Amino acid sequence: MVPIVRVEHLVKHFSIARSTKALQAVNDVSFSIAPGETLGLVGESGSGKTTVGRCVLRLIEPTGGRILFEDRDLTSLSQESLRVLRPRLQLVFQEPFDSLDPQMTVGQILAEPLRLHTRLTSAERRDRVFELLELVGLRRQLTEYYPHQMSAGQQQRVGIARAIATRPSFIVLDEPVSSLDPTARAEIIDLLIDLQERLSIAYLFISHDLTTVRYLSTWVAVMYLGKIVEMSPTEELFEQPSHPYTRALLSAVPVPDPEVKRPKYVLEGEIPSPINLPSGCHLHTRCPAAIAACRTTTPEEVQVGEAHWVACIRAHELRAQQAWEKQSFPPLAV
């Protein structure tokens, strides 16, 4: 199957005013997403995950690398040709309220993509808007509402409705539920899963919340300081995390079950700045498994499972050593 999105060696550096240094947000990131599947992109601040999301849609121009969408090279397209493709690739934002024009009603917000890309009459548009509202579980009456009159959960549903209005085949979801309360969060996630099944959309799900990522992703890629350090099918990542950073991340997530005591595998220190990246493996300043070579060698990707890759020179060694306690993350009951 042809992947719907393929990212090859993506690089993004931001230049800094009055300095020769650059902020190296993304350094050689590659992945692909099959139609209808979800890739969860996980990382903390400075990981570059948000930048990756923006670059994939060319909302920010990449410094290097290629982005292929439905086998077309997005990176070489002109702005106009890119514009024509936009209906097929969409974005859902982190802050629901900020992503909606406060001056527009929900009806107007949802009509905008239709006005931009279709030749529907206003009556036809209205019908389509009602359809969209129904798809995301909102009542028709909300077309007259302004964003500030709705709850955060409802606002995000509108954001999602807007993203699916032009029937995209791929959506980048940038921390879509991080700012929501737990109950609203769960509802939106369920909605996203439902929509994916119904409309066959591929997702790039960017988040720092591992539990949510686990719930909805087919694959997971973990990023640290601009690089992917581990990538594998979801369950395998949670059962056999092989990169020290992934392990630290997993052990840091507080599990909502008091019976479970996760193993302590906490990283020391602060996350370095993407302006002054550590040499060799970027994690070496904090990694409990670091050896001398880690400071000088940039780790290559090592294959530790059928579709499981890790960027660590000690990957095999560490996997053999420590038995990861499976109880920490009970397997999903499917």
Next chain:
Amino acid sequence: MSVLLDVRDLRIEFHTSEGIGRAVNGIDLSVDERQIMGIVGESGSGKSVIASGLVNLVNPPGKIVSGTVMYRGRDLLREPDRSLQRIRGREIGLIVQNAKSALNPLIPIGRQLANAIRAHGTRDAQAAADHAILMLEKVGIPDPVMRLHSYPHQLSGGIAQRVMIAMALSSNPRLLIADEPTSGLDVTIQAQILDLIHTLVHELHSATFLITRDLGIIAQHCESIAVLYAGLIIEQAPVRVFFRHPTHPYSEALIKSVATTRERGRRLLPGTSPNIYDLPGGCPLNPRCPLVQPICREAMPGLQETSPGHFVRCHVRALESN
């Protein structure tokens, strides 16, 4: 173990152009020495206001309209300012969200920390400075001597939060109130900070209120839990009991929302979080509750003990347990 803080019928309102917002509607809470209690709530629950309410630091348009907060025989809500300030600094520590905005941007953190130390005990400037360095070390800040001269905006979120914790704990408080101490911070930093709070609290035997909307944090760090909804405690229990038998319909929805098992079509609560300016009559959950009965719309349920130590505020559940 003796009761350290006893809150009775705390009510806080907000008087604004939108009307009267009833943020806290009659909270009863008590915490023993050495106990860590988690308070969980979503938007509109009142959890953010309670922290300030407990130490009588509610600013207009908020107003504490009734209740008592008994701390070692004194009602903090009626205590004169002078002694209240002493108690607040020396015996009760407060950690808030977003440390950077709580610190004075114009003064180096070393001096702020030393001032806090001096205001509540230590007179000697040198002793205060030494104690400040000690506290910074305890909270795991690298190069503490150098950091003394940093300004808040020069610090990362994690370090600023740790400075706040140092300030709150510098006087060995008997009671610590931590209001969303790690929200907005990276997960690995959050883990470090929560472990730190946990350790220090155990070391000092301080009672703690940990206010958050993250059930995971409560499960891992608290011994008992109180769930807030529309300014009321709707369930209260030891943590293990709660996670095994969440009884109130809202608690059930909360637990389901963080489940790692993928249930198809999870039944969560319809509707939206309560508007404190327009609360429904009777039980505040009634517009959204799957178990709603006529009585729920008319009368406010009281907190009933459905099993030892386990309190639930629900007509239906109360009936079931009898």
Next chain:
Amino acid sequence: MGLNSRYLRYLVRTQPTALVGAIIVTLAIVLAVVGPVIGPFDARTAYPGNQLQPPSLRHLMGTDSNGMDVFSRVIASPRTDLTIAILGTLGAIVLGVPLGLIAGYYRGFLSELLMRMSDIVQSFPVFLLGMALVVVTGQEIKNVVYVVATINCPIYVRLVRSQVLFLRERPFIEAARALGGRDRWLIREHILPNSIGPVVANASITIGWAILLTAGLSFIGAGVRVPTPEWGSMIAVGAKNVYTGEWWPSVFPGVALAVTVLGFALLGEALVHVTDPTRR
């Protein structure tokens, strides 16, 4: 943000002075429409032999040195002053808003040029600039309108530009771009509607100042000419009589001017306060 009754009630509740301002503005507008017609005497006719009569039942505000009824002229004045002020302000907005949009949205040389030109215009003392422009273009009502528009244009350029600078970084603009909107679409559909609030609010204040400017120019003889009724020129005509104790030809128009300008300013301030986006 629709102009519905809830919004208006909120406006009045938070800014009680708005009510006062609104009443004055309404009165001024009504007079602008019917003033010249409802007066007991014709506002442009001189009645020789009737000069400098003190206020009486027949002449509520007395007569001036040309024998004209002051009251009729005072209430006929708004038509002149308001027309000039409103047209001038409209001109400033029509010119300033698009320039502000360009200056804010497209950075670079053009934006800098516009800002420097605004700086130049704004650095002149308003009154001197007004005078100079009228002298150069000729003393007609039409030219006074142009002067008002030119002098106030930079205000709107700056106002809109700062709004645009703030808005460009907002996620909802990025969202519109992600939907495939081109620059013109973004400006028209999103940036302009979100910038217009402060413009409308400031318009009232600008009108107030414009009235004052017109009156001032007329006072020194560089604006509207006799016999057109206008508060400023009325004050000028009556000024010399104040020494001899005949205060009414100057004071009445003076008070009317002050109250009117105050009314516009109060209403404008209230509107600015309420539409201030930083209040969110």
